[in-house]
Amino acid sequence: MSEQVKYFFHRHKRLLLTLGACFIAILLISIVAVKSSQTSKIEDNVQTTAPTNITFIMPVQDGVxxxxxxxxxLKFNSTLKQWEAHKAVDIKGSDNAEVKAVYQGEVVSVESDYLRGNVVTIKHSDNLQTVYASLADDVKVKVGDxxxxxxxxxxxxxxxxxxxNDGPHLHFEVLLNGVKADPNLYLENSNK
Ligand SMILES: [Zn+2]
Structure with missing residues (x-):
């Protein structure tokens, strides 16, 4: 190494070390960014619709x-005063209007939650599940039914x-392969 080069390195040692550290940091950040974008691509590919002959009846008769x-x-939740994605349909019914299983299946959970109320989940064929939230305390089914x-x-x-604030209603979700799907794709008389 010539004296000039040695001098240059000696003089700018701290600067060169800093630049080297920056370079390694940028490299690591890029690797993480690429990896996470690949992961989100995989998540985007999760099927949210699938070929199925299953048609659901409306869970609440004459429900709107x-x-x-x-x-x-984002939709405004007037109760929680916040904007949120609403991966469900809310179906209005008079207080105590009956809620019906939209398709044959097996009850896999009956839960109670402050925000979601009484919640029943039914497992169907074709990897579909339906979730009925905001039910009255008098739930008519139990797990295994x-x-x-x-x-x-x-x-x-x-x-x-x-x-x-939305009054008596059913909060109805459809899950395909465990991922929330648009219930309108499966409900009869849906205009989608
Ligand atoms: Zn809802």
Whole structure:
């Protein structure tokens, strides 16, 4: 190494070390960024619709959808005073209107939660599950029950304190492969 080069390195040692450290840091950040974008691509590919002949009946007869499904668009929750994605449909019903199983299946959970109220989950074929939230305390099914399409599982209420201002309604979700899907894709008489 010539004296000039040695001198240059000696003189700018700290600067060169800093630049080297910056370079390594940028490299590491880039690797992490690429890795995480690959992961999110995989998540995006999770099927949210699948070929199925299953058609769900409306869980609340003559029910009117008062808050529709949105996967990314934010909807205002007037109870919690916040904007949120609403991966469900809210179906209005008079207090104590019957809630019916939309398709045959097996009850896999019956839970109670402050924000979601009384919640029943039914597992169907084709990797589909349906979730019925904001049910009245008097839930008509228990875990392990086999239900037929149209069986009454409970009643509409305001038990979901997270959606109290919307009045008595059913908060209805559809899961495909464990991921929330648009219920309108499966509900009869849906205009989607
Ligand atoms: Zn809801």
């Amino acid at each position: 959808i008062i808050k529709d499904y949105s996967s990314t668009a 086999k239900v037929k399409q149209g069986d009454v599982i409970g009643m509409v209420s305001t038990s979901a304190k997270g959606e109290l």
